[in-house]
């Protein structure tokens with residue numbers, strides 16, 4: 001009997017998608033994220049209705065990343081800033097920008113301007129739907145738009161206090177474009193810049209779903225292309241570039257001062273219990289073990305020998321401007 005949930009993609013559609021991906025990598029990626037489905041937001045960032053639960057498959061990395069982002073908001077507010085402008089490049093379903101706007105509001109910023117954009121229209125649509133409550137707040141001007149990071153950004157020079165580009169947006173771009181894109185992100189940023197990408201030694205990912213839901217995948221690191229066949233019959237080929245730490249630093253060091261370059265999640269995912277193998281081993285899942293893992297994450301995350309083996313590489317940077325200029329409202 002045919003399972004009605006499984007959609008077999010006709011061979012001609014696969015070929016057409018592959019042609020589109022080759023001719024225009026941006027549109028190829030957009031098509032893939034447009035078809036990612038309603039469950040994608042929860043897979044990517046945790047329950048989209050519980051913004052601060054950090055309960056998704058990437059929970060440990062998400063919590064570490066949030067600590068970094070939260071600290072930047074707190075620092076701006078503590079320095080007396082009342083207004084803030086935030087930009088999320090490749091926002092996906094918008095969860096991170098919603099987190100930032102929610103927190104900025106609770107910190108008492110009186111004017112919060114925030115723009116998220118993504119090349120995938122379905123993701124932007126989802127972000128808009130999920131953010132309606134925030135957009136209604138009088139202090140908040142929040143927009144989500146369809147746009148390509150390879151195009152010039154509409155923001156003015158040095159107008160953004162916090163620019164984020166999270167979870168592999170940069171990994172989907174053509175390497176040849178990265179120097180220009182890094183300069184463009186720097187041009188509009190007057191405050192902080194935070195990005196994560198997939199490093200060269202990271203465990204595999206198929207980006208739109210868990211690796212377990214992939215029947216097979218093959219990453220070609222010469223062409224930066226990954227061919228994926230999901231268990232539900234979807235097949236696609238997408239641009240994926242894996243970064244070395246020095247390469248990532250190289251793109252941004254010209255215009256930013258790098259505060260942090262480190263691996264995120266070297267040990268937590270690898271030590272996580274797999275319920276398909278051994279579902280009930282509470283003795284192995286205690287808090288002490290968890291805090292030991294965090295201790296070794298701290299010890300090895302910034303180690304040059306280890307950081308490229310993490311699930312993500314985290315780069316935190318700021319524009320090297322005079323203090324008075326940076327904190328001026």
Ligand SMILES: C[S@@+](CC[C@H](N)C(=O)[O-])C[C@H]1O[C@@H](n2cnc3c(N)ncnc32)[C@H](O)[C@@H]1O
Nearest residue numbers: 033090091092118119120148149166167169172
């Ligand atoms: C793994 S998702 C991460 C989404 C979001 N940053 C998050 O953390 O939830 C990568 C996103 O990059 C977007 N993307 C890829 N290439 C892009 C481009 N050229 N311009 C804008 N967005 C792009 C994809 O559509 C996708 O939503």
